[in-house]
Amino acid sequence: MKIVTIVGARPQFVKAAAVSRILRKTHEEVLVHTGQHYDRNMSEIFFDELNIPKPDINLRVGSGTHAKQTAEMLIGIENILLKEKPDYILVYGDTNSTLAGALAASKINVPVIHVEAGLRSYNMKMPEEQNRVLTDRISSLLLCPTSTAVDNLKKEGIVSGVYNIGDVMCDAVLYYSKMLDERPKEYYFSRLTGLDKAVPLLKDWYIATVHRAENTDMVEKVGEILRAFDLLDAPVIFPVHPRTKDFVNTLRMNNFYDNIFFVEPVSYLDMLYLVKGAKKAITDSGGLQKEAYILNTPCVTIRDQTEWIETLTGNHNILAKPKADDIVDKVMYTVIDEKKSNLYYGNGKAAEKLCEILYS
Incomplete structure (x- = not known):
């Protein structure tokens, strides 16, 4: 065939x-x-x-x-x-x-x-x-x-x-995540420009991705999201998607974000490592919501709805508006019920x- x-x-x-x-x-x-x-x-x-x-x-x-x-x-x-x-x-x-x-x-x-x-x-x-x-x-x-x-x-x-x-994404996560512990943290961070010098300082981090049209169609929306990242209680590693790059560069000309590490898009294994070790994932990506759930990393999704409704069980994933106050509130103060999890x-x-x- x-x-x-x-x-x-x-x-x-x-x-x-x-x-x-x-x-x-x-x-x-x-x-x-x-x-x-x-x-x-x-x-x-x-x-x-x-x-x-x-x-x-x-x-x-x-x-x-x-x-x-x-x-x-x-x-x-x-x-x-x-x-x-x-x-x-x-x-x-x-x-x-x-x-x-x-x-x-x-x-x-x-x-x-x-x-x-x-x-x-x-x-x-x-x-x-x-x-x-x-x-x-x-x-x-x-x-x-x-x-x-x-x-x-x-x-x-x-x-x-x-x-x-x-x-099938679960197939991939389970298969490739077994490889993550074969290398030390320094290996993954040294591959990301700007993070190699930060390894000794980064004991906790958030991982974030933003690329959906509804969040990247106006510079003001991207600005709200970056403001939220800068207010969080741990550094945010932010691989910048090509769709978001121009707005991010414009905002960085007039603002100093000292809590955000802006990096180029990362490889799949690097992303798996960053998600697995993060305090939380913050994203508007459908795939990353699910990967975070499979890896038992809490997630905040900057969208009004999600196609992966199973991840919402027990607040393992929670929806947020593209507003700084709402994102910060959902990331830092959401209570997660660890008992409510399943192999969906x-x-x-x-x-x-x-x-x-x-x-x-």
């Missing part, structure tokens, strides 16, 4: 690391990188570090408006599918690469496998929500990470081809279940 897999953004590389390792034992896979994330720290380093097979094809689409980016992907992916003639196309998550892959395949009757199907924030203003809803509608196999995702699809009348396999995302065998379904 031949499968064309589409990846294009950082979380998808991690998911592909978990799935391709199992999938290639029995199936032929053609790995296509759309180039949605294209600099080394957001892309190439993941293939090297996680031992993912190098992409067979790189479309090098790069940045652009949603329409331009998706259109270029559609053209490129369709040409690949016409040439490769796969049995399935496999897409992950909710990015423009996901939607482009699913649309290109469905138009020429190639069945679509959607890994991470059924997630819902019920906020159709989010591009990610639009992508995941549309992709689910045209997929043949909908591989859900949780029972909640299965229920979401059932409410929408989608029951055929739906399976709860667990979360599986046992690290999601990729194996995926392959079993393809055999059946």
Whole structure:
């Protein structure tokens, strides 16, 4: 069986690391990188570090408006599918690469496998929500990470081809987190410019990421978030996403943030280490909420809703407004019920279940 897999953004590389390792034992896979994330720290380093097979094809689409980016992907992916003639196309998550892959395949009757199907924030203003809803509608196999995702699809009348396999991101976190203790703290911090000299001082830290459009569309919003970070009771390590970089640079020209370490985007293993050792994670990323939960690190999510509602149990994850006072309050004063925790995302065998379904 031949499968064309589409990846294009950082979380998808991690998911592909978990799935391709199992999938290639029995199936032929053609790995296509759309180039949605294209600099080394957001892309190439993941293939090297996680031992993912190098992409067979790189479309090098790069940045652009949603329409331009998706259109270029559609053209490129369709040409690949016409040439490769796969049995399935496999897409992950909710990015423009996901939607482009699913649309290109469905138009020429190639069945679509959607890994991470059924997630819902019920906020159709989010591009990610639009992508995941549309992709689910045209997929043949909908591989859900949780029972909640299965229920979401059932409410929408989608029951055929739906399976709860667990979360492939959980596979990756459990697999790669075993490597973290093989190296000392100095190793991870020395790789991050500006943190190498801070190692003796950083006994506690927060890890933060900010990249969602609703938080980065105005410099004032980014300013509120940075003000919150600067008011916290431990330093904040803040890998700056390319989407956030210009606003951050503008704000740093007129403000001195002495509680924030601004660093370039970090590799997956470095991020896992920083999340595992942090007092809390502060993010608007869907993936990081879940990674923090799996690693038992409390999380504050700067959003009005989350598709990963299981993480909210016992305040292990809590939502905050993009306002300095609310972020500080949620980070420093939230009471967490340690007894309310569960293995919602599986046992690290999601990729194996995926392959079993393809055999059946």
